Amino acid sequence: MKKLFILIITVFLISCQEKPIVVPLLIYNMGDNYMSDFENRIQELNGTRVIYETYDCQNSQIIQNEYIEQLMKDNYPLLIINPVDRLSVYAIINKAIETNTKIIFINREPLKSDMQLDSDLYYIGADAKQSAELQAEIVMELFGNNPNQLNTFDKNDDGIIQAFILKGEQGHQDAEARTQYVIETLLDNDFEVDVLDITIANFDMLTAVLAMDQHIEKYGNQFEVVLANNDAMAIGAIESLINHEYFLDSNEDGIIDRDLEQWVPVIGIDGLDIAIEMIQNGYLYGTVLNDSQAMVEAIDALTVSLLINNSLNGFDYQITDGQYIWIDYQKLIFE
Ligand code: BGC
Numbered sequence: 001m002k003k004l005f006i007l008i009i010t011v012f013l014i015s016c017q018e019k020p021i022v023v024p025l026l027i028y029n030m031g032d033n034y035m036s037d038f039e040n041r042i043q044e045l046n047g048t049r050v051i052y053e054t055y056d057c058q059n060s061q062i063i064q065n066e067y068i069e070q071l072m073k074d075n076y077p078l079l080i081i082n083p084v085d086r087l088s089v090y091a092i093i094n095k096a097i098e099t100n101t102k103i104i105f106i107n108r109e110p111l112k113s114d115m116q117l118d119s120d121l122y123y124i125g126a127d128a129k130q131s132a133e134l135q136a137e138i139v140m141e142l143f144g145n146n147p148n149q150l151n152t153f154d155k156n157d158d159g160i161i162q163a164f165i166l167k168g169e170q171g172h173q174d175a176e177a178r179t180q181y182v183i184e185t186l187l188d189n190d191f192e193v194d195v196l197d198i199t200i201a202n203f204d205m206l207t208a209v210l211a212m213d214q215h216i217e218k219y220g221n222q223f224e225v226v227l228a229n230n231d232a233m234a235i236g237a238i239e240s241l242i243n244h245e246y247f248l249d250s251n252e253d254g255i256i257d258r259d260l261e262q263w264v265p266v267i268g269i270d271g272l273d274i275a276i277e278m279i280q281n282g283y284l285y286g287t288v289l290n291d292s293q294a295m296v297e298a299i300d301a302l303t304v305s306l307l308i309n310n311s312l313n314g315f316d317y318q319i320t321d322g323q324y325i326w327i328d329y330q331k332l333i334f335e
Helices: 002-016 033-043 061-073 090-099 128-142 173-188 205-222 231-243 273-280 292-309
Strands: 021-027 050-056 078-081 102-106 121-125 160-167 192-200 225-228 286-289 324-326 330-333
Touching: 021 033, 021 061, 021 292, 033 050, 033 231, 033 292, 050 292, 061 078, 061 090, 078 292, 090 102, 102 292, 121 292, 128 173, 128 225, 128 286, 128 330, 160 173, 160 205, 160 231, 173 192, 192 205, 205 231, 225 231, 231 273, 273 286, 273 330
Parallel strands: 021 050, 021 078, 078 102, 102 121, 121 324, 160 192, 160 225
Antiparallel strands: 286 330
């Protein structure tokens, strides 16, 4: 009898334990280096309170819409969405309003006019303009910080910085702003810049290898710096530059000794682990940390506030305009 009583109590207690809440996480394309790293970090947060379930939208808005429709039918209270096409979230937002679903958008920022359609929408991301300004600061430091007297990185000694820009996906807020403001910041600080070419390489490593191959064929060594909108493209550019012997690891120790061996400055954005390794071994000159760890922590904190605490009191981040949580970028260079 006693045993039966204990069994009943145990079953009762187990059934009373709250199950973790499942939150769907829709990634625009898991083939993207930055987003797959981002997703890994979110998965590491899975615990007793929240389980994030990943959906790979394979770079197709149609696939993403189908997932969203089903998830809304299944009454998930919150979706985390990395839109495939950030300009076409209007329909998604209208469905969210109809079904009373909250959304946290990440990484690809919807239009402000769409965000304003409902107060249950949030965006967690980073201000692309800031990444461009920090990338420009790295360039200015590289060239000696004095626009009237560039150092020896001005190879042809013409007082002008010759640059290639590898641009991310057309229409992506980061690609547009990083390209525009890296140039503007240099000009605002009185540096003269001659952009030899801006090539759209879609944030993609392989596309960047091919783009850089073509630049080298067309311009030879006329360029003085390569500015990539992200690390994947910077790494692609370096691969091409290695193949064309712009980097020469003469003693074959796997490290470019910048005082003794041949190299050219390439600067990225993101701060992927592999990029940090390449900074440490002398291949990548610098990058700007697009702080995915800080972003996923903010996503988790917001999820807990919205679904478990049912209140934003105690949510420890500044919310701008009632909807935006901005995470700062940081410069990363080899010290
Ligand atoms: C990152 C890119 C990434 C893109 C995906 C950007 O913030 O810098 O590396 O490809 O987001 O949307």
